[in-house]
Amino acid sequence: MDENLRRTVDAYRRLATSMNRAKTHERLTEAAGVRLDRPDVQILVDLLDAGEPRRIGKIAESLQVESPHVTRHVAALERRGLVERVRDPDDGRAWRIALTEEGGQAALACRRAASQWFEAALAGWSEPERAELARLMDKLADDMCAHLKGQMESTSSAR
Template sequence: MDEDLNRTVSAFRMLVTTLNRAKTHERLTEAAGVRLDRPDVQILVYLLDSGEPRRIGLIATGLQVESPHVTRHVATLEQRGLVERVRDPDDGRAWRIALTEEGAEVASRCRKVTTDWFQGAIAEWSEADRAELSRLMGKLSDDLSSHLKDVITLR
């Protein structure tokens, strides 16, 4: 039981490690045919997943970083024509960050590289196992995030 848990967590730890290495990112951008640093890609994919323009603050919250970090990277993405600022209809002082057409395309390519990695890794799995993985992963993500939020907030 406890052994099971230890194995689960250490498997997880290894995956997290791998996915955070510079080499992995390098490989991703190479495969996607773009030259962007990690935070840039994270922001693009976040916007793509969102499906609509988002404010700086919301992007920061979503990616769990501080806003100056987002400000800086959005500025470079804007210069490269991958995102643009549009007025927030609800709040005149605020802007929303929108993917440009090219930005959306780049974001899809980056996202696809990652999903392809997963797909390649589980290609040999049974249909049932793949479905189970999807289900449990979603559940784990929800439960772990909300659990951590509680743990971190309750101080």
């Protein structure tokens, strides 16, 4: 492994570890004024990002988890009034999951809290540095997601 790759992987690992700590999630939801588990936040933000109701399978694909995992969390979110089931306009027998107004507000509050952390961390960065980081993070996310999706597909087809 070359030195730049080692540094990139190490930096990513440190950032991911820090962001995925239970205490970090607790601080995020506290700052957002909501009490939600990490998967609940991920589902709400995924629906917010999609901008439209989604089927369970699409949410699971987007979060790179299995559908039963999403189904359990959606049921809990539905009981709390944060999401609701709506008929799929493409298939009247199927359902999509939609944010309620309260669910949308919770997702926005979590996004705002996380954005404020990044804003504070990048406060000393110049605009060109921020632009370069955004460009490279987009590229890394796209390439890594495509790579992992390809690996998952090749693994499932080999079974």
